Amino acid sequence: MNEANFKILFVCMGNICRSPAAEAIFTKKLTERDILHKVKIDSAGTHNFHPNAPPDERSQKHAFKRGYDLSNLRARPVVEGDFEEFDLLLTMDWDNRALLEEMCPAPHRHKIRGLAEFLQTTQASVIPDPYYGGDQGFEHVLDLIEEASEGLMKFTLQKIKA
Template sequence: MNHHNETRINVLFVCMGNICRSPTADAIFRHHVRAASLDHLIRIDSAGTHAYHSGEPPDRRAQQAALKRGYSMQGLQARCVEISDFARFDYILAMDRNNLSDMQRDCPPDHLDKLSLLLQYSEHWETCQEVPDPYYGGKQGFEIVLDLVESASEGLLRHIVDRIER
């Protein structure tokens, strides 16, 4: 894959309700991609496996925690994963095993290889494989999500850049 054909790579981050973890990943990864001047090549979106919050903005606590680190969730709105997403996206990254198995159940077999856990791209993978849901916890939960997602975003971007340059 080279720059000449300007292949776009589409990345989808998925959690349960698409209001805490996946919009956080969306905002952080978007920030890294923009900093690397690759926004013309990499498209980013997020969705939830459940439609509880469809149309809502991200959780205010998640937005505030992210903003403190310079990540904006401006304009993001919760939506549910749709069958067409499996064909449209190249990377479909789940925050935890429940999200992953929910998607594996619905995903057409020829797209299953696009599904993985986000933290597979993190240096913390050996000790931590799931991004814990901060929804019912205190402030600290949102900080943990940011730490884990920052690490995975850096790893994911390195992985994609290698793929683009090959």
């Protein structure tokens, strides 16, 4: 199969902490289930603060300790074509969501959701930005993304009929 039948874009502000972590975590989960070929995964930022930069070193360090490699990912901004291409655009927080909805053509706004909507047990409405915090913030973000990825996997499996 050349074309993935479901496409997900993870979105945060600068595309150097949360969204690349989500991309790597969900990619690994899809790979473990041998269904990565059925789903296209990417990440982007609402702001172009770090064009083509690798993920934040702290994000890479904490993710790597859990078996996720972010080193090949590069930051990019959300572009107009993303709204057409992706089936699901998952934002990390309310600011990201508001900016994305503002940028998004009306016919595609239904594709925008929050990643935290897929949390299984944790009560959180956002995946908080760890950028200005310490190590615990990065660990907390990874905990939330891993948990949300389980709910997202259930949703994705329904979409791809795997």
